[in-house]
C-alpha cells in the first residue's frame with residue numbers, strides 16, 4: 039500500500055487508520071473527507087525531532103496551513119507546539135478563534151492589503167513574511183500607528199527552478215513572489231528595511247516549489263541564501279538570525295513515486311548548511327521550513343459513492359462519482375496524480391480501466407484518468423487516496439454542490455472536525 043495507514047480487512051473492505059471505510063461512508067454519507075489525526079501528529083513530531091537534532095536551537099518547522107485549514111487543525115498544531123504559516127485574514131481568523139497562540143504564526147502573501155496588515159497586527163501575528171518594499175512601508179506605518187515594532191522576514195527569490203509543475207514553482211527570478219537576489223534588488227531592500235521605523239528584520243525567507251523528493255534543491259537554495267546572508271553581513275553589517283527555506287517536500291501519491299524519509303532529507307540539508315556556514319565564516323542561523331503537503335496529504339482520504347458506469351464502445355470507460363472538482367480540483371488544475379481504489383472490494387481483480395469523472399457540468403471535471411479498478415457497480419464506495427492536502431482547502435461550491443464534511447480518525451474514535459455543508463449554508467448569504 040501507498041501508506042502504512044491503509045489496509046484491507048477480512049471482508050475485502052479498504053481500511054484507513056484502522057477503520058472500515060465502507061462503515062464510515064455508511065455512517066457519515068458521501069462524499070466524505072477522512073483525516074488520520076495520528077498520522078498528522080506523527081509527521082509533525084518527525085519534523086520537530088529532526089529540527090531539534092540537526093539545526094541550531096530555536097529552529098522550528100511551520101505548518102503551511104493553506105494545505106488544510108480548519109479550527110481543529112490549529113488546535114492540533116497548538117497541542118503539538120508547532121508554528122504555523124497563514125496567508126490570509128481568513129486563515130488568521132480561523133487560527134485565532136481556535137485559540138492558536140498567534141505569536142507563533144507567520145503571515146505570508148504577495149499582496150497584503152492595508153486592511154490585512156491591520157487585521158494581522160490586531161490579532162498579534164508573530165511575523166510577517168514581507169514580499170516587497172511597498173508592503174514593508176505599509177507595515178511600518180500601521181505598526182507605528184499601533185505603537186508596536188513588527189517582526190518580519192524578507193522573502194527573496196534565490197533564482198532557481200525546481201522543475202516541478204510551473205504553477206507550483208516559485209523560486210525563479212521572475213516569480214510573482216519575493217525580491218530577486220540576482221538583480222541586486224534584494225540587498226537594496228535590506229538596506230531600506232534596516233532604516234525603516236517600527237520594523238525589526240529577523241532574517242530571510244525563500245520557497246522554491248512543491249513536491250520535491252530530493253534534498254538537492256534545498257541545498258542549492260540554502261547555499262544561495264547563505265551567500266546572501268554573508269553579503270548582507272559584509273556590506274551592511276547586519277546578521278540574519280533566521281533562515282526560512284520554505285515548504286515543498288514531496289508526497290507519495292502513486293506507488294511509482296519514491297518513499298522518502300524527511301528526517302534523512304533534513305539531515306542532508308543540515309550537513310550542507312553547516313559546511314557552508316563554516317566555509318563562509320558565518321554563524322549557522324536558526325532554520326525554519328514550512329511543510330504543508332508532507333504533514334497532511336497522506337493523512338487524508340476521500341470517499342465517494344459510484345453513480346453511473348459508462349462504457350463508450352471502442353473508446354473509454356467512465357465511472358462517475360458524487361463529488362469531483364468541487365472537493366478535489368487538483369486534476370482539473372494541474373493534472374495531479376492520485377491513486378484510486380474500489381473500497382467495497384479492495385482485493386478484487388483490477389481489470390477495468392476507466393476515467394473517474396466528477397458530477398459537475400464541466401468536461402474537465404475529472405478526478406483521474408486511466409485508473410485500473412475492479413469494475414464497480416452503482417452505489418459501491420470508491421476511495422481516492424492521499425487527499426489530505428489542498429483538497430478541502432481548495433474546495434468550492436461550484437454548481438451549488440455542498441462541501442463534504444471532514445471526519446477525523448484517531449485511536450479513540452472518529453469525530454466530525456468540519457460539518458457537511460447544507461443547502462441552507464449555501465444560501466445563507468443570498469439576500
Ligand SMILES: *Cc1c(COP(=O)(O)O)cnc(C)c1O
Nearest residue numbers: 102245248285286328329330331
Ligand atoms: C505552498 C507553500 C508552502 C507549502 O508547500 P508544500 O508543498 O505544501 O509543503 C510553504 N511555504 C510557502 C511560502 C508556500 O507558498
